[in-house]
Amino acid sequence: MPKPRLYINDVAVRDGFQIEKAFIPTATKVSLIDELSATGLAKIEVTSFVSPKAVPALADANEVLAGIERVPGVVYVALVPNIRGVQNAAATGAKPDELNGVMSASLTHNRANINRTHEESLAEVPAMVRIAHEAGMTMSMSLSTTFGCPFEGPVSEDAILRFVEAFLAAGVDGISLADTTGMANPRQVEALTRKVLERFPPRDETFYTLHFHNTRGMGLANVVAGIAAGVRSFDGSIAGLGGCPFAPGATGNICTEDMVNMLQDMGYETGVDLDRLIACARRVPAIVGRDTPGQVMKAGPSLETHAVPESLKERI
Amino acid sequence: MPKPRLYINDVAVRDGFQIEKAFIPTATKVSLIDELSATGLAKIEVTSFVSPKAVPALADANEVLAGIERVPGVVYVALVPNIRGVQNAAATGAKPDELNGVMSASLTHNRANINRTHEESLAEVPAMVRIAHEAGMTMSMSLSTTFGCPFEGPVSEDAILRFVEAFLAAGVDGISLADTTGMANPRQVEALTRKVLERFPPRDETFYTLHFHNTRGMGLANVVAGIAAGVRSFDGSIAGLGGCPFAPGATGNICTEDMVNMLQDMGYETGVDLDRLIACARRVPAIVGRDTPGQVMKAGPSLETHAVPESLKERI
Numbered sequence: 001m002p003k004p005r006l007y008i009n010d011v012a013v014r015d016g017f018q019i020e021k022a023f024i025p026t027a028t029k030v031s032l033i034d035e036l037s038a039t040g041l042a043k044i045e046v047t048s049f050v051s052p053k054a055v056p057a058l059a060d061a062n063e064v065l066a067g068i069e070r071v072p073g074v075v076y077v078a079l080v081p082n083i084r085g086v087q088n089a090a091a092t093g094a095k096p097d098e099l100n101g102v103m104s105a106s107l108t109h110n111r112a113n114i115n116r117t118h119e120e121s122l123a124e125v126p127a128m129v130r131i132a133h134e135a136g137m138t139m140s141m142s143l144s145t146t147f148g149c150p151f152e153g154p155v156s157e158d159a160i161l162r163f164v165e166a167f168l169a170a171g172v173d174g175i176s177l178a179d180t181t182g183m184a185n186p187r188q189v190e191a192l193t194r195k196v197l198e199r200f201p202p203r204d205e206t207f208y209t210l211h212f213h214n215t216r217g218m219g220l221a222n223v224v225a226g227i228a229a230g231v232r233s234f235d236g237s238i239a240g241l242g243g244c245p246f247a248p249g250a251t252g253n254i255c256t257e258d259m260v261n262m263l264q265d266m267g268y269e270t271g272v273d274l275d276r277l278i279a280c281a282r283r284v285p286a287i288v289g290r291d292t293p294g295q296v297m298k299a300g301p302s303l304e305t306h307a308v309p310e311s312l313k314e315r316i
Numbered sequence: 317m318p319k320p321r322l323y324i325n326d327v328a329v330r331d332g333f334q335i336e337k338a339f340i341p342t343a344t345k346v347s348l349i350d351e352l353s354a355t356g357l358a359k360i361e362v363t364s365f366v367s368p369k370a371v372p373a374l375a376d377a378n379e380v381l382a383g384i385e386r387v388p389g390v391v392y393v394a395l396v397p398n399i400r401g402v403q404n405a406a407a408t409g410a411k412p413d414e415l416n417g418v419m420s421a422s423l424t425h426n427r428a429n430i431n432r433t434h435e436e437s438l439a440e441v442p443a444m445v446r447i448a449h450e451a452g453m454t455m456s457m458s459l460s461t462t463f464g465c466p467f468e469g470p471v472s473e474d475a476i477l478r479f480v481e482a483f484l485a486a487g488v489d490g491i492s493l494a495d496t497t498g499m500a501n502p503r504q505v506e507a508l509t510r511k512v513l514e515r516f517p518p519r520d521e522t523f524y525t526l527h528f529h530n531t532r533g534m535g536l537a538n539v540v541a542g543i544a545a546g547v548r549s550f551d552g553s554i555a556g557l558g559g560c561p562f563a564p565g566a567t568g569n570i571c572t573e574d575m576v577n578m579l580q581d582m583g584y585e586t587g588v589d590l591d592r593l594i595a596c597a598r599r600v601p602a603i604v605g606r607d608t609p610g611q612v613m614k615a616g617p618s619l620e621t622h623a624v625p626e627s628l629k630e631r632i
Binding site: 108112148149150151152153154181182183185187188214215216217218219220221223224225250251258261262265266267294295296298299301302303305306308309 | 466
């Protein structure tokens, strides 16, 4: 049986850089995105249209979008928290190809993150889709805390199915199920995503995306579970950049190049040039000024063999 | 369908501490092992009978074994690289319950690690089993580089099956398949261990053990794959202690409490008290004098909820 083609997206420049205290120069962002564009990634989330007061790290959204070199076939994505974000993205000169709206499956997290009830959030989605489409952009929605909420704990499967149904009714072009704080486990991922895909079959291979964090070390196991359930599109962050506000010292997003290394070892076609991706990841520690959680950037690809250490050579 | 009971072993005091440059005091080792004994682990690998010149960090094998308090039901294991190690373990006053012999599936690694050809290594196993049994200890064998060799690359499945057959012919009490440098991927783990278990069915649930490293982030995904193939016994290292000599900065063994957290979330019974295990892991950074790769020790168990941050409370 031929193995399915998988689609890999990187969110480091948005999800990773957004929590950096020191502002990362626009030119550095642009240069890293341009290097990522040559790796074979399906999508790159490059910035957010959010209040620069709330997220000063991404206040240069317009400049980043104007500065990058677009590679045909790569989808350039910007995050938007609300209608205002969509309007601002539509008004910019160099528009993103796709907008990624966010809301949270748990009420407490939705209020804490975007200051809205579920009804207020859902009521905005049809207009967000319309404005995005009128401006020539696709509009997807991300559902945070799909697999658990750091404030409320478990989130019911029925609630997730209702959100997916509402997003579909609003005409979204894609849905991302996000494990915002690394609470998902492989059994849960396989069961829930299987239900979603059976109830609401995807119109194409990249309609559903899984977005995992590695906060408790389960991230790559969840990717394998998601593939088993039929998902073909996965977010990661080069160098494992990102973080979890409730777990100081814990890792954030799953690491894109660790994921690609695993998927290639498993025989999947990802379209990604692993060596180029690792080269991008190896730039990140210098950019953020600290060590990053990525493993393959330190250990090398699985099948990169090593010389026998000099101290042992006499035995061999 | 009831979920299978799983058996969790910790190797931090041996596999982790053996590479520490500063000698960890015997009393610290004993106190940590005693605390681990109360967590519900199936086995604890507490030391090695190796040349104190080769591994000075574990030169206190006799003292550690004499100092710990044995908890009924917990199997205390010591690693032995050869017949001399078995003889030394048999001669000590407070013997381990089980010895774990090691050899490598790849010739280059076997020569580099224990300075023997495969024939020389295999020829010793029957005598190791006999001496261990005469001294009232069980004797298991670990096969390093089962899933790949850092010098040679891939190792053939047929080679692994031949080693397993030879170990069984020698009368071993258990076999551990070890991914010494984190090269295994989930597809490979499921395929190879399924072949081993079908060809040589285990005589009990803990006959086969999988020993993974997380060098490339795939460790917990490999555990899930191993369970699917029918393995029930898994090694880990609290706090993710351990390392890989060919990957400076990369993690070593998979983290025991991260594994237990995942397995409990998935609904498996491990017999392990996760909170107590996390308490043990949280002692480790102070003991080794640096941060350790474990995630759950930083983030807490998946379903430990958090208070809403003060700064967000007015919104809720």
